[in-house]
Amino acid sequence: MRKQLIALLLACACANAQPPAGGPPPEALQACSGQQQGTQCAFRAPHGQVNGSCRPVRQGLVCVPEFDGPTSLRTAPASALPEGQMGGRPSPGFNNGQPDMARAGAPLGADIPPTPDGALSIVSRIPDTNQGGCFDDQGLIPCPKPGQAYYGQDAQFSGASPAYSVRDGIVTDRITELMWQQAHNATRLSWNEARQACAQLELGGYDDWRLPSIKELFSIADFRGSVGRRPYLDDRFEIHQPDASILRNDPYASTHATDMMGQTWSATLYTGDHWGRKGVQAAFFMNFLDGHIKQAPIEGGRTALFYRCVRGKPWGDNDFVDNGDATVTDRASALTWQQRDDGQTRNWKQALAYCEGLDLGGHNDWRLPNIKELQSIVDYSRHDPAIDTRHLQMRDKRGWFWSSTTHGDNIRQADYICFGHCTSVDGIDVHGAGAQRSDPKDASVRRGDFQGGQRDEIRIDNYVRCVR
Structure with a gap:
């Protein structure tokens, strides 16, 4: 029940604060009395002040603590989780050490503008993500210039503008x-x-x-x-x-x-x-x-x-052609792809830099794909891996691949596609090859760390396939 979740969150944030048996701690409820969802809040626990944001539970709005950094805190074991979880949404457990219910609060989410007019226009028939903010590992930043750290992210390129x-x-x-x-x-x-x-x-x-x-x-x-x-x-x-x-x-x-x-x-x-x-x-x-x-x-x-x-006419099928120079063009989207990843995993910052520096097939204008471009090459008729291996090769069929898109719920994370099985920390394929999730951009992760109620495995160092 929700009261058990609140008890767990508060136990993690304040070791000596325990909720009463009948529901969330009264102080946590009182802190959000008369407030709106997402409002920052605070209350006193035995160890000191607890800061958080107001989130909805069945008893009303409750002040849920904020956490920083990946953690090995646990929810129920995978074997005890209900099949499907109402469509597989992770429980309001822990996301990069953050309680999922608090992800709507000011510290981790963001008001993201649309793609700016100054973004570099690219030829693509994939509707753009419309993400217009630039980010580092911690938050919003001025958009970097070529050669600078974090250059090449989603907001800096404009594909087919939503129409x-x-x-x-x-x-x-x-x-x-x-x-x-x-x-x-x-x-x-x-x-x-x-x-x-x-x-x-x-x-x-x-x-x-x-x-x-x-x-x-x-x-x-x-x-x-x-x-x-x-x-x-x-x-x-x-x-x-x-x-x-x-x-x-x-x-x-x-x-x-x-x-x-x-x-x-x-x-x-x-x-x-x-x-x-x-x-x-x-x-x-x-x-x-x-x-x-x-x-x-x-x-x-x-x-x-x-x-x-x-x-309307079914949309989304690929039309790959091998260019004979280690690149593959999808004539359906007008995008050209690195045919084979280099077998190295990287954090998000490194992934951006790798694509910016790639010289392949006589071209040096490669970039890290945004999440909608990356999802466009998933082959959902396959699952081990979920990609057409006749045209695009993976050195590790378990691979997950970074996108250039920051995840708005928690801007310390970026989106990725599971081309291999999308596993829990227990190795269970909980979300399926072809699923799209988000990982911390860079952090220290211990063996056994996970995110969410379905215990999503955290890798941080993911593979890279560049696009142009």
């Missing part, structure tokens, strides 16, 4: 030519129910709606997002967090917070085994409130998520 038009409850994406349901479907459905709802939808004079693929769904993601500040979705689309009633009679309420529960089904099935369980089928989803791709079980109708319907 939408709205009419009759339909948002048309002029880049992908897909037409989207504008409205938020507030009733969470099982995967099969969501597919059926889209197939039966009549909107704007059209009756050929369908559940989108995960690549189509990710194409409308907006990486100005930050939990509690703005969704990972353009303002032209409607989206709302579920109300607190979703936590009533929920046996796993301690792992859920409404402002993070924007999980939205895709039609894309995971070809691997959900949580390593043979025969358990799962589908990928995009969480438009916390900015991650993960997967959830579809059998039995037990997992209910949001859905958003789409119509």
Whole structure:
């Protein structure tokens, strides 16, 4: 239950502070009385002052402590976690040592501007992330110049700028030519129910709606997002967090917070085994409130998520051509890729520098791809690894690859794609090859450290595949 989570958080932050048996510590509740969600707060514990931010629980708003740095603090063992976790969202446990519920607070999230006019224009048919702020390992910085540390990140390049038009409850994406349901479907459905709802939808004079693929769904993601500040979705689309009633009679309420529960089904099935369980089928989803791709079980109708319907020619297939010079061009996106990674893992700063310094195939304008570009080369028909190895090679099939995109929930982290199994610290494939998560950009991690209620493995040193 949520009160157990609060007890754990406070026990970690203040060793002598213990909540009463009936719920969160009264001081933590009182600190947020009359306040708004995300407001900074403080209260006195036996050891001294505890600082945090106000986060929603079933009892109301509670002051949740802030932490710094990766930690080996534990939640429940993986074997005790519920299958699917309502779509695989990590519990409000620990994220880079930060309690997930506090990620919406001022210290770790950010108000991120859109891509600036001065960003270097690139030829691409992948909708841009729209992330316009530059960051180092700790926070916002002035955008660096070529040759300086942290040069080459997302905000410094502009791909296909998001271009939408709205009419009759339909948002048309002029880049992908897909037409989207504008409205938020507030009733969470099982995967099969969501597919059926889209197939039966009549909107704007059209009756050929369908559940989108995960690549189509990710194409409308907006990486100005930050939990509690703005969704990972353009303002032209409607989206709302579920109300607190979703936590009533929920046996796993301690792992859920409404402002993070924007999980939205895709039609894309995971070809691997959900949580390593043979025969358990799962589908990928995009969480438009916390900015991650993960997967959830579809059998039995037990997992209910949001859905958003789409119509139009299927989008997102690759059209690779080998250039014969250790590079591969995807004619579908107009991007050219490093064909094979160099087998070295790096932190985020090093990954940016590696691509800036790469000279390959007669070109020296390589860069670290943003998260939407990187996700565009995932092959969701495969899982070991989730990439078309006929054209793009991986030296380590377990590999996770950095993007140039900072994660808005915690700007000390950057986004990556799991091309190999997306594992917990216990080695369980909890989110699926092809999932998208975030890692600390640089930190000291001890053996056994993890993030979130599903015990996400922390690597920090990830592989790199450059793009131009």
